[in-house]
Amino acid sequence: MSLQDNIQRVSREIAQAALAAGRNPDEITLVAATKVQTSQTIREAIAAGITVCGENRVQEFTAHWADNAYEGAKVHFIGHLQKNKVKYLVGRVDLIESVDSAELLQAIARRAVQQGVVQDILIEVNIGGEASKSGVSPALVDELFALAVETPGVRPRGLMTIPPVAVGKNGNKRFFAEMQQLFVDIKGKTYDNRDSVDCLSMGMSGDFVQAIAYGATQVRIGTALFGSRPPVRQNG
Numbered sequence: 001m002s003l004q005d006n007i008q009r010v011s012r013e014i015a016q017a018a019l020a021a022g023r024n025p026d027e028i029t030l031v032a033a034t035k036v037q038t039s040q041t042i043r044e045a046i047a048a049g050i051t052v053c054g055e056n057r058v059q060e061f062t063a064h065w066a067d068n069a070y071e072g073a074k075v076h077f078i079g080h081l082q083k084n085k086v087k088y089l090v091g092r093v094d095l096i097e098s099v100d101s102a103e104l105l106q107a108i109a110r111r112a113v114q115q116g117v118v119q120d121i122l123i124e125v126n127i128g129g130e131a132s133k134s135g136v137s138p139a140l141v142d143e144l145f146a147l148a149v150e151t152p153g154v155r156p157r158g159l160m161t162i163p164p165v166a167v168g169k170n171g172n173k174r175f176f177a178e179m180q181q182l183f184v185d186i187k188g189k190t191y192d193n194r195d196s197v198d199c200l201s202m203g204m205s206g207d208f209v210q211a212i213a214y215g216a217t218q219v220r221i222g223t224a225l226f227g228s229r230p231p232v233r234q235n236g
C-alpha cells in the first residue's frame with residue numbers, strides 16, 4: 001500500500017466512523033503523526049492530502065521546519081514538552097497539544113507575549129492515571145484550564161489524551177467516554193471563549209473509530225499511514 005492509498009483509506013474510515021456516530025465527517029481532522037519520518041515523506045503526505053502534521057520531538061520539528069517540509073499544512077506539537085524548549089515552538093506551530101502543568105503553560109504564555117502572538121494550546125489529560133504518561137489528572141483539568149483562559153498569550157482550545165494501550169473488546173471506551181464528559185464540562189464553564197473551545201484530540205491508529213464515537217474532533221495517526229516505526233527513545 002502506498003502512502004497515498006493509506007491516507008485515502010484512513011480518511012474513508014474516519015468519515016464512516018463519523019457517520020456511524022451520527023456526526024458530520026467535516027468535524028474531524030486527521031493529524032498525521034510524523035515522528036521519525038523524513039522531510040521528503042512529510043512533503044509526500046501533504047501532497048496526498050494531509051492538512052495537519054503532528055510532531056513529537058522538538059528536534060525533529062525544528063529540522064523539518066528549517067527544511068520547509070510543512071509547507072501547505074499546519075503543525076501541531078503532540079509530544080512531551082520541556083519548559084526550556086518552548087522557544088522553538090511558540091509562534092511556529094499552530095497548536096501545542098501537550099500542556100500538562102501551570103509552569104509549562106506560563107512559559108509558553110511568556111514567550112508568546114514577548115513575540116506578540118497568541119499561542120493555541122490544548123491541556124493534556126492523563127485519563128488512565130498511568131505513572132508512565134504525561135498529562136494532568138482529570139481532577140485538575142478544570143483548574144489548569146481556568147488558568148489558561150485568564151492567561152494572556154495563550155488560547156486554550158480543548159483537551160488531548162493518550163489513553164492506556166487498549167485491551168479487550170471495549171478497549172478504551174471508558175476512557176474516551178470520560179474525556180468526552182470532561183470536554184463537555186469545560187465547554188460549559190469557559191463562558192467568554194466558549195466558541196473557541198472546539199478541540200478534543202484523541203484516537204490513534206488502533207482506536208480512532210472508538211474515539212470518534214465519543215466525540216473526538218482530531219485523531220492523531222501514525223502507523224496506519226506510514227507503517228510501523230522502529231523502537232525509539234522517549235525523550236526529545
Ligand SMILES: *Cc1c(COP(=O)(O)O)cnc(C)c1O
Nearest residue numbers: 033056078204205220221222223
Ligand atoms: C505516535 C503518536 C501517535 C500516533 O500513534 P500510532 O499508533 O502510530 O497511530 C499519536 N499521538 C501521539 C502523541 C504520538 O506520539
